[in-house]
Amino acid sequence: MSAIDDLAGELARLPGIGKKTALRLTYHLLRQPKERGLRLARALEVLAERVHPCPVCHNPTESAECAICSDPRRDTSVICVVEQASDIGAIERSGEFRGVYHVLGGRLSPLDGVQPEDLTIGHLVRRATEPAGVVREVIVATNPSVEGEATAMYVQQKLASCGVRVTRIARGLPVGGDLEYADGVTIAQALNARRDMK
Amino acid sequence: MPLLQRFTALGFRNLAPLALDVPAHGLVIVGDNGHGKTNLLEAIAYLHAWRSVRGAGDIDLVGFGAAAFHLAASTGAGSEIRVGFERATRRKKVTVDGVPVNRLADALGALPSVTVSPRDVQLVIGPPSERRRLLDVLLALSSPSYLTALTEYRAALIRRNATIRTAGKHPDTGARAAAWEGTLATAGAALFVARRDWAERVRPRYAELCTLLGEREASALRYRSSADTSVPPDADQAAIRDALAGALERHRGQDMRRGTTRVGPHRDELELRLGGRLLRPFGSAGQHRSSALALRLLEFETLRERLRQEPLLLLDDPFAELDAERSRRVLELLLVRDQTQVILAVPKVSDVPAAFAHLARTRILEGTVTLMDAEGR
Ligand SMILES: [Zn+2]
Numbered sequence: 269m270s271a272i273d274d275l276a277g278e279l280a281r282l283p284g285i286g287k288k289t290a291l292r293l294t295y296h297l298l299r300q301p302k303e304r305g306l307r308l309a310r311a312l313e314v315l316a317e318r319v320h321p322c323p324v325c326h327n328p329t330e331s332a333e334c335a336i337c338s339d340p341r342r343d344t345s346v347i348c349v350v351e352q353a354s355d356i357g358a359i360e361r362s363g364e365f366r367g368v369y370h371v372l373g374g375r376l377s378p379l380d381g382v383q384p385e386d387l388t389i390g391h392l393v394r395r396a397t398e399p400a401g402v403v404r405e406v407i408v409a410t411n412p413s414v415e416g417e418a419t420a421m422y423v424q425q426k427l428a429s430c431g432v433r434v435t436r437i438a439r440g441l442p443v444g445g446d447l448e449y450a451d452g453v454t455i456a457q458a459l460n461a462r463r464d465m466k
Numbered sequence: 467m468p469l470l471q472r473f474t475a476l477g478f479r480n481l482a483p484l485a486l487d488v489p490a491h492g493l494v495i496v497g498d499n500g501h502g503k504t505n506l507l508e509a510i511a512y513l514h515a516w517r518s519v520r521g522a523g524d525i526d527l528v529g530f531g532a533a534a535f536h537l538a539a540s541t542g543a544g545s546e547i548r549v550g551f552e553r554a555t556r557r558k559k560v561t562v563d564g565v566p567v568n569r570l571a572d573a574l575g576a577l578p579s580v581t582v583s584p585r586d587v588q589l590v591i592g593p594p595s596e597r598r599r600l601l602d603v604l605l606a607l608s609s610p611s612y613l614t615a616l617t618e619y620r621a622a623l624i625r626r627n628a629t630i631r632t633a634g635k636h637p638d639t640g641a642r643a644a645a646w647e648g649t650l651a652t653a654g655a656a657l658f659v660a661r662r663d664w665a666e667r668v669r670p671r672y673a674e675l676c677t678l679l680g681e682r683e684a685s686a687l688r689y690r691s692s693a694d695t696s697v698p699p700d701a702d703q704a705a706i707r708d709a710l711a712g713a714l715e716r717h718r719g720q721d722m723r724r725g726t727t728r729v730g731p732h733r734d735e736l737e738l739r740l741g742g743r744l745l746r747p748f749g750s751a752g753q754h755r756s757s758a759l760a761l762r763l764l765e766f767e768t769l770r771e772r773l774r775q776e777p778l779l780l781l782d783d784p785f786a787e788l789d790a791e792r793s794r795r796v797l798e799l800l801l802v803r804d805q806t807q808v809i810l811a812v813p814k815v816s817d818v819p820a821a822f823a824h825l826a827r828t829r830i831l832e833g834t835v836t837l838m839d840a841e842g843r
Contacts, residue, residue: 376645378628384642414621414649422645 272298324395326371326388327353336368343367345404347396349423351375351411355447359409362455367407370395375410375419389423397430405433407462411446412439424465435462469778469807470510470577472540477532479505482834489826490542492779492808496815496838497830503811504583506830507780510809513539513547513577514777515603516560516570520585528553539577547576571617575607578773580766582800583782586758590738591746597736601661604765608772615656622649623727630722640718647714650730655707657731658691662699665689665736668764675760676740679795681753683741685760692733752792759784759796781810785817797821 272294280290297305321327322334329335336342336356346367350356353371372387384390396403408423410416424434438461447455475484480502486493497503504520508527511519518527528535534552541547551558560567560576567573589596606613626646632639665687676685691697693713697706713729721727738745738757745757769777779800785793800808801821810822811830818827827838 376625376642378625378632383632383636384638414618414625414646417649418622418625418645421648422641425641425644 321371325369326373326391327356327369341366345402346407347392347403347405348407348409349392350409350447351416351419352448355409358447358450358452359455359459362452362459364452364456364459367405370406372410372419372423375413375415376422377415384422387419389426392423393426393430396427396432400431403432405435407435407437407459408465409437409447409459420465428465434465436465437462469542469776470539471542473510474538475506475509475536477529477535478509478537479527479529479535480833481505481509481529482832484835486828486835488807488809490807491825492806492810493826493828494818494822495809495811495828495830495835496813496818497811498813502830502833502835503813504782505833506835507581507583507782507809507811509537510539510577510778511579511581511780512537513549514579515574515607516549516558519581524551524558525553525556527551541577545576547573571606571610571613574613575769575773577778578607578769578775579778579780580762580769581780581782582759582762582784584755584784584786585782586762587751587754589758589761590749590754594733594735597738598732598734600761600765601664601736604768605660605664607769609660611656612660615653615660618649619653619657619731622646622653623730623732626650627726630718630727631725639722643718643722644715647711650714650727651707651711654710654731655703658689658706658710658734659703661731661734661736662689664768668768671767672760672764675763675799676756678799679756679759680792681740681756685745685757686739688737688739690735690737692731692735693729752789755788755792759799763799776805776807779806779808781808783812783817784810785812785819793819 272291275297276287276290276294279285279293280287282290285293297308318330319328320330322329322337324333324337327334327336331338343366347370348359348365348367349370349372350359351372351374356369356371359365359369370388370392372389372392374382374387376382376384376387392406396406406423406427408420410419410423420436424436427434437458439458450458470488473484473486473488475481484506495503495506508518508520508522512527517524528551533554534550536548536550538546538548546563547561549558549560558570560570560573562573562576589600602616606616623646626643629646630639630643632642636642666689669687672687673685693710697709701709710730714727717727717729721729740749740753740757743749745753749757766777766779781800784796784800788796797819808822808825810818810825812818815827818825828835829838
């Protein structure tokens with residue numbers, strides 16, 4: 269297999285990139301100065317070698333713990349649960365949240381074979397209950413889709429038996445709209461209008 | 467204002483490439499069975515809900531040897547509606563006035579129509595899913611929130627079913643199934659209330675239509691829940707939600723053993739009765755036809771009221787197998803609608819009732835439509 273096919277093949281595995289686009293990107297890189305291609309290669313290498321999920325919250329980081337978990341000003345008694353690490357950026361932009369996060373790594377999706385054990389729900393339950401009394405509230409900020417709602421329900425069921433207060437962000441977001449693309453004001457409103465799950 | 471002014475079709479079933487100008491009052495299509503009358507009406511009706519009214523898949527609508535089908539309509543309101551479906555990619559593209567429609571839901575009812583045909587008897591004698599489909603299309607067309615609820619409900623339902631089929635593999639399958647029940651109860655309650663309220667509202671009119679069609683005994687229709695709960699008939703949406711959530715929880719164990727969700731709006735029924743007895747098992751063929759036609763007329767009246775415009779009336783050989791007396795009554799009911807644009811398809815010129823004699827006539831032969839002259843040739 270040629271180097272061109274090789275790279276195009278790898279690019280085509282990325283979300284939202286088809287075979288055509290992958291080839292176009294490959295030829296685009298070929299036309300660039302050599303240094304630029306090498307810079308991309310190094311960036312990818314560093315990403316793969318150094319970045320790992322934060323052992324506390326699963327947010328990708330290069331340090332022992334991520335910047336949020338290692339920030340002493342963050343309130344560790346409130347955990348905001350998100351589907352993807354990219355959702356954290358959106359919530360941070362709202363400037364409304366001073367607690368810490370927990371990245372589930374996806375949402376329940378039985379049609380794609382995604383089960384609770386494929387997510388970090390077990391870890392979340394331990395984090396929220398051991399030692400008891402430290403975590404006051406878990407805010408579930410999964411997306412307002414059918415699968416996001418079911419994920420929230422499941423998390424709530426797992427935590428309810430442990431006596432932790434579980435809240436859900438308000439459905440101010442457009443239906444089916446991803447948190448990732450919502451603006452700061454919308455997210456701030458959704459956070460402020462959160463409700464206890466029962 | 468005429469609804470449909472010009473209709474074109476390309477690559478649709480057996481129809482030859484077609485460009486049809488439709489007069490304000492409509493037209494008559496004469497052709498033997500198998501020559502494409504029904505296909506032509508199906509093509510026009512496709513622009514109502516973006517799918518075949520006969521329940522065919524899009525791929526089956528692409529003509530033999532064609533790569534795609536294209537339909538287009540110019541409406542009296544000055545709108546240009548187009549849809550194309552490509553066999554190879556299975557992609558459907560809809561544009562309204564040249565603007566692509568990303569969500570088909572946004573363009574439902576672009577060319578609203580109601581099709582009346584002898585096949586409608588399936589509405590009455592077919593399984594409950596036939597009647598639920600009538601309700602779903604009708605209510606989705608008249609309310610965007612109904613369509614949202616329906617979409618969410620279906621999504622949650624297939625996921626709960628997929629989840630409970632793994633029962634036994636996990637110690638907490640119950641909790642996993644329960645995760646989907648919140649959406650099922652919330653969206654399900656919205657569906658339930660909309661369907662029940664519609665059925666309650668049209669109930670007197672249904673009885674009246676059946677009487678006008680010649681039924682002597684009292685006709686009744688009622689929305690019946692599959693949940694074995696005793697919710698009061700006028701319970702509000704929150705109460706229905708709670709009742710559905712309770713029913714799902716109670717059925718969970720049984721559902722897991724059977725591998726499917728057996729309670730909820732996807733199992734409900736629009737129950738039809740005549741003289742107190744269920745129409746489906748006990749009615750005669752004529753009674754089934756009357757009921758089916760009454761349902762179609764209710765569909766027409768509901769759409770007219772909610773869309774504030776006269777739907778196009780597509781009549782596919784509506785008098786077939788009806789005796790003279792019933793034909794006369796059907797015709798009377800259809801003719802009340804003076805404003806309505808009608809497209810009537812019949813096998814022979816002699817099948818055109820006098821009341822429709824003023825409509826322009828076309829002939830369809832082996833999929834090709836041609837205008838007929840005054841002598842009917
Ligand atoms: Zn962290």
